[in-house]
Amino acid sequence: MTKKPAVMIQGTGSNVGKSVLVAGLARAFVRRGLSVQPFKPQNMSNNAAVTDDGGEIGRAQALQARGAKIATSVHMNPVLLKPESDCGSQIIVQGKRFGTLKASEFGRHKNSLLQYVMESFAQVESKADLVIVEGAGSPAEINLRSGDIANMGFAEAADIPVVLCGDIDRGGVIASLVGTHNVLLEDEAKRIKAFVVNKFRGDPLLFESGVKAVEERTQWPSLGVIPWFHRATDLPAEDALDLDAGQHKGAVKIVVPVISRIANFDDLDPLRMEENVTLDFVLPGEVIPGDADVVLLPGTKSTIADLAFFRAQGWDIDLYAHVRRGGQVLGICGGYQMLGKVISDPDGIEGAPGEVEGLGLLDVKTKLNSDKQTTLKTGRDLLRDTDVTGYEIHVGRTQGPDCARPLLDLGSHVDGAISESGLVSGCYLHGLFGSDTYRAAFLNGFGVASKLNYEARVEGALDALADHLEEHMDLDKLWEIAQIRSL
Structure with missing residues (x-):
């Protein structure tokens, strides 16, 4: 050639x-x-x-x-x-x-x-x-x-x-x-x-x-x-060092604990660009603020290690207090897995084989396995009755009573879980905030309007x-x- x-x-x-x-x-x-x-x-x-x-x-x-x-x-x-x-x-x-x-x-x-x-x-x-x-x-x-x-x-x-x-x-x-x-x-x-x-x-x-x-x-x-x-x-940031760039101070406060192996953090870019959103990144050693409307647990490359990191910062105590005050929690992918009762890794996918106790805010259990999902997805948010698009990129399967209240219908399967109180939810779908209709519905739940056309902004x-x-x-x-x- x-x-x-x-x-x-x-x-x-x-x-x-x-x-x-x-x-x-x-x-x-x-x-x-x-x-x-x-x-x-x-x-x-x-x-x-x-x-x-x-x-x-x-x-x-x-x-x-x-x-x-x-x-x-x-x-x-x-x-x-x-x-x-x-x-x-x-x-x-x-x-x-x-x-x-x-x-x-x-x-x-x-x-x-x-x-x-x-x-x-x-x-x-x-x-x-x-x-x-x-x-x-x-x-x-x-x-x-x-x-x-x-x-x-x-x-x-x-x-x-x-x-x-x-x-x-x-x-x-x-x-x-x-x-x-x-x-x-x-x-x-x-x-x-x-x-x-x-x-x-x-x-x-x-x-x-x-x-x-x-x-x-x-x-x-x-x-x-x-x-x-x-x-x-x-533009979507590649480096986690850029996570604090271009924030607004808006009516809705979304807080993200920056775990050590944070992954797929471009999930946060559309929220960062919203004029009506305050997106706060909580760094190691800092506390999760008490005035947060939502605590968002992001994806991670190593769920079990980052769960230990999360606890080492005392963020688990802050998170429980946030929920007691009526604050909402959303976990995406690894963050979703952390919110469950148990994470087991029998084959040593992330390190030594074993099982650890999760944060227990969702009545689900996750078993890690070597079958990695990497697929583009379209579907519907069942909680907000709106279309959503994104992608799955994870290992592990999550099951339990709270999965009877799934967050998303992705056509081939339902995804995610919602707690009995409705305050805590999680799913495996990355990129969901890039959907203008989903993001608008999410923010509307807090009484504010979305002012962003994300795709047009990137183009x-x-x-x-x-x-x-x-x-x-x-x-x-x-x-x-x-x-x-x-x-």
Whole structure:
């Protein structure tokens, strides 16, 4: 097969804006008439998306596919690492669970994973006029270079030119760009064809001398200095560090305890954007405030470990007091499992086999198993009599008397449970707050109106991002760089 135009956006570090940059570039080049495919060989995130072909990828790649106006595929992110502990992760390969490995073990398996990465890249490449690849972390992490599939190892295997992105907002951008050049091997440094400076606050012309300093020391041309994009908070966040961005102070107060392995936290994005909602994130060591209307227990990559974490903060005591005051509780996925009486893990899915006592606010029991559900769903909220859409991505089955009062009808099955008092409920469906009709009905229960069209908000932000990049980045030069591979 003839090589297609492709370019890889690598960064001087994590969280420099690579994911958002690729999403915006995808939208910009689609508007220029090209068929664009995003690709990330290896990602590490507990914020996963269910794909149209029934697997898992990083949430950022789902956003990038949306930027490209195409369906999602497991091949857009063939290796996804989902941290389960400080030293181990679940490995998702081409959308399905591959196993759980410690960090030291993963290093020995990286070479064997390259074949899957290249298979997936071939699938993506076959459908594209342009492939925009996102790196992970930084190519300057030369201690991880052996067997690398995330940055230069993949770029070399697929013969793809690279553009390096630096983040000026965190400081030291000249040192990070020049330092990356200095630690790379000569052939790797030559693979980088240009650089871009991201997240500049103020007049980009003020950094002209800085651009020249980098160009002189690296011999890489600049593709531009990109000002801070204020509508980035309208896009789904990939990193839990961004959870406090863009909050409003509204009439309804929804409180979210930030557990240690919080997952699929983009569930919260639509609530964060609602003008009539105060969304408070309670950090470890803080107390759940007594004036909350709803305490929302989010998803987690490790339910049993995060239940212990929850109790260690004293949040269980706060939660019981909240319910005694007549406050509502909603648990999603792992949060739903925590609300039950028992969580059993006989096969050691999350660690050592065993059984733990849950929070006991729902009369249900959960048994974890290896049969992982990853499906897109549409259905109806039975409590509020409204349509809902979302996705399931979980292990385990929950049963018990409160399941006789299910929260959702998803067609093939009912999902969730409601307590006898009606104050506590839970379900497995992620993404339900992205449904404008469901969210409006949910908020109406507290006497406030929804003012948000979530889908239109995200689409508008992607178009505005594409405009932003057209204005501040040399996309014609970027297209020339991408075509180097196909010559």
